[in-house]
Amino acid sequence: MSAAEDAVRAANTRNAWALVTPALILLTFAASGPLLIVLVYSFLTPGQYGNVEWIFSLDAWIGILFTKDIFDETYKLADAHLTIFWRSVKLSFLTTVITFAIGFPTAWFIATRPPRSRALWLFLITIPFWTNLLIRTFAINEVIRNEGLLNTFLIWLGVIERPIQIVYTDVAVLIGMAYVYLPLMVLPLFAAIDRFDMRLLEAGYDLYASRWRVLRRVILPIVKPGIVAGSILVFVPSLGAYVTPRVLGGGKNMMIGNFIELQFGQARNWPLGAALSMTLLMIVMVALLFYVRAASKGSNPHG
Amino acid sequence: MNDIAVEARNAVKTFGQGDHAVRALDDVSVTIRKGEFFTLLGPSGCGKTTLLRLIAGFEMPTGGQILLDGADITDLPPNKRPVNTVFQSYALFPHLTVAENVGFGLEMLNRPKAEVRQTTERMLALVKLEALAGRKTSQLSGGQQQRVALARALAPQPKVLLLDEPLSALDLKLRKEMQTELKRLQHETGITFIFVTHDQEEALTMSDRIGVMSAGKIQQIGSPRDIYTRPVNRFVASFIGESNFLPATIVQGAARLGSGHSLAVEGLTPVDEGRKVTLAVRPEQVRLTAEDEADTIRATVRDLVYFGTDTHCHLMLSDGEEVVARLQSPASGDAGLSEGQIVGLRLAPGAVQVLGD
Ligand SMILES: Nc1ncnc2c1ncn2[C@@H]1O[C@H](COP(=O)(O)OP(=O)(O)OP(=O)(O)O)[C@@H](O)[C@H]1O
Numbered sequence: 001m002s003a004a005e006d007a008v009r010a011a012n013t014r015n016a017w018a019l020v021t022p023a024l025i026l027l028t029f030a031a032s033g034p035l036l037i038v039l040v041y042s043f044l045t046p047g048q049y050g051n052v053e054w055i056f057s058l059d060a061w062i063g064i065l066f067t068k069d070i071f072d073e074t075y076k077l078a079d080a081h082l083t084i085f086w087r088s089v090k091l092s093f094l095t096t097v098i099t100f101a102i103g104f105p106t107a108w109f110i111a112t113r114p115p116r117s118r119a120l121w122l123f124l125i126t127i128p129f130w131t132n133l134l135i136r137t138f139a140i141n142e143v144i145r146n147e148g149l150l151n152t153f154l155i156w157l158g159v160i161e162r163p164i165q166i167v168y169t170d171v172a173v174l175i176g177m178a179y180v181y182l183p184l185m186v187l188p189l190f191a192a193i194d195r196f197d198m199r200l201l202e203a204g205y206d207l208y209a210s211r212w213r214v215l216r217r218v219i220l221p222i223v224k225p226g227i228v229a230g231s232i233l234v235f236v237p238s239l240g241a242y243v244t245p246r247v248l249g250g251g252k253n254m255m256i257g258n259f260i261e262l263q264f265g266q267a268r269n270w271p272l273g274a275a276l277s278m279t280l281l282m283i284v285m286v287a288l289l290f291y292v293r294a295a296s297k298g299s300n301p302h303g
Numbered sequence: 304m305n306d307i308a309v310e311a312r313n314a315v316k317t318f319g320q321g322d323h324a325v326r327a328l329d330d331v332s333v334t335i336r337k338g339e340f341f342t343l344l345g346p347s348g349c350g351k352t353t354l355l356r357l358i359a360g361f362e363m364p365t366g367g368q369i370l371l372d373g374a375d376i377t378d379l380p381p382n383k384r385p386v387n388t389v390f391q392s393y394a395l396f397p398h399l400t401v402a403e404n405v406g407f408g409l410e411m412l413n414r415p416k417a418e419v420r421q422t423t424e425r426m427l428a429l430v431k432l433e434a435l436a437g438r439k440t441s442q443l444s445g446g447q448q449q450r451v452a453l454a455r456a457l458a459p460q461p462k463v464l465l466l467d468e469p470l471s472a473l474d475l476k477l478r479k480e481m482q483t484e485l486k487r488l489q490h491e492t493g494i495t496f497i498f499v500t501h502d503q504e505e506a507l508t509m510s511d512r513i514g515v516m517s518a519g520k521i522q523q524i525g526s527p528r529d530i531y532t533r534p535v536n537r538f539v540a541s542f543i544g545e546s547n548f549l550p551a552t553i554v555q556g557a558a559r560l561g562s563g564h565s566l567a568v569e570g571l572t573p574v575d576e577g578r579k580v581t582l583a584v585r586p587e588q589v590r591l592t593a594e595d596e597a598d599t600i601r602a603t604v605r606d607l608v609y610f611g612t613d614t615h616c617h618l619m620l621s622d623g624e625e626v627v628a629r630l631q632s633p634a635s636g637d638a639g640l641s642e643g644q645i646v647g648l649r650l651a652p653g654a655v656q657v658l659g660d
């Protein structure tokens with residue numbers, strides 16, 4: 001390698017750094033900074049009217065899993081908290097599964113349309129993003145509530161006699177989240193399927209694979225990067241969902257997001273809220289770690 | 304014993320409907336014998352791929368039947384047909400290694416693991432790729448990918464192997480190598496090969512028999528020698544090799560040219576008397592002599608084109624018809640001819656073919 005090449009390389013590196021600096025500054029102050037504050041707050045004592053007092057305490061972290069008995073000062077497992085964690089993970093996982101089950105055929109359908117109509121389909125998929133999340137969620141509420149569109153219609157048809165209670169159940173939360181996050185699953189799946197060489201299907205059939213085995217052994221492994229990306233894009237925001245469980249799940253079917261909000265609001269326990277936020281972050285990171293590990297096992301790094 | 308591997312009976316395939324309908328195959332009937340190297344040859348768009356895809360099961364015929372070993376397989380899906388394809392694009396699975404690609408078919412047939420492994424190894428040895436068994440297919444050269452595609456299609460030991468222009472993506476040298484390789488593989492495995500190409504030289508050198516196609520129809524089926532020396536029509540005569548075409552009339556059992564010369568031709572029947580026909584003569588069968596020799600046709604040299612080993616001599620007959628003679632270039636590089644010179648032209652009786660239409 002010549003000196004000139006070295007110089008060019010060094011200059012390129014310098015330029016590259018110069019270009020990412022704004023992004024780095026933004027990330028440091030907008031992401032890492034607040035995160036640091038949250039971390040610090042989780043080790044402080046709650047103030048009387050919200051906020052924090054600068055006295056070190058581990059109570060918030062202990063409070064995530066345990067409650068202190070007010071009479072004998074013993075610690076007991078906080079069942080209510082665990083239930084909320086479990087529900088959050090369960091609903092997020094189910095949301096991911098549902099959006100995949102609906103999103104995969106959808107993405108396949110779009111990717112196999114002629115190029116001109118493809119743009120239209122993609123555009124239609126993104127329409128839900130045009131309105132505010134709150135409005136969309138209330139719209140779903142309007143559809144599934146007891147006097148809503150769905151129940152009225154079913155009663156009119158005579159299929160049911162009295163309304164089915166959907167709203168304020170986990171099912172309602174699932175419907176809402178699946179609806180809201182579906183595009184996030186469809187788009188990366190579409191990108192992966194669009195790159196998929198359809199001639200491989202014929203190669204699969206030719207080599208005695210049934211349709212099901214072509215799907216399992218050829219299509220899914222090859223579009224795996226899209227499945228991984230879509231699952232992450234759906235699972236992570238589902239876990240922290242706030243609006244949907246609030247509007248459709250009512251007060252009882254809380255998820256972590258609502259529980260955190262509760263601590264910063266009515267409960268006036270900022271340190272617990274902060275500790276819960278950090279816990280959520282850790283759950284997400286651990287989940288991602290496991291998932292990416294499992295997904296990349298034996299798969300082609302180049303997709 | 305029945306020695307027919309594949310048979311297409313009156314196969315018709317139309318794509319699209321109404322005004323846009325394309326008749327890709329128009330009543331094609333062909334029988335391919337067991338263990339034979341059969342080539343489908345024809346210009347682009349003549350329906351070669353369509354016929355192959357009908358045999359593989361990727362397309363359903365609009366009419367007619369496909370038979371394999373005497374059994375009607377027209378309605379069988381591709382994964383139920385003991386037929387494998389080497390795709391023009393290779394279509395190797397990018398997420399699998401070379402060995403996994405080769406073993407794929409056997410695995411889908413639910414063969415025991417040990418058998419899959421052994422056969423895979425044997426196939427890789429057959430195409431000389433043992434050293435690359437663990438590689439991803441994206442890390443292979445074109446020629447190597449080609450071999451993987453071959454091994455993958457041969458591994459399940461199909462009754463028939465379909466090859467759709469498998470060599471067209473390779474450069475000339477590799478192509479020649481693979482031609483020999485293919486012949487060797489066919490010989491060693493004894494599997495019936497149906498090979499598609501639009502390269503006439505490839506077809507002539509490799510095949511046991513050739514089916515020449517044009518516009519969705521089979522024009523002629525025969526051995527390379529048959530097809531070259533006895534083309535049945537003008538299309539075959541001009542598509543395989545080069546030919547001179549001369550209009551003639553059959554008079555008293557001979558073909559009379561416009562210039563008045565009579566040529567002895569074979570295979571005429573009395574009903575042909577008086578018919579107008581086209582004669583085909585290969586340029587290398589045209590001999591030049593002195594103009595005053597007996598039994599020759601007088602012609603004027605119009606142009607001489609030097610091709611290295613050959614020199615093409617463009618001649619004009621007295622009635623204005625053009626004839627090209629391919630002469631071996633003499634060592635001196637000078638054919639001893641010059642433009643405007645009058646020469647005598649002689650056509651051996653066996654060299655003149657009477658064409659149908
Ligand atoms: N799926 C299809 N839809 C519509 N028309 C088709 C389709 N497949 C083939 N055709 C048409 O059928 C005719 C025969 O096509 P085919 O692919 O069999 O030709 P080919 O002989 O293999 O040509 P090439 O040498 O270029 O590969 C062509 O006119 C082609 O346009």
Ligand SMILES: [Mg+2]
Pocket residue numbers: 351352353467
């Ligand atoms: Mg073709």
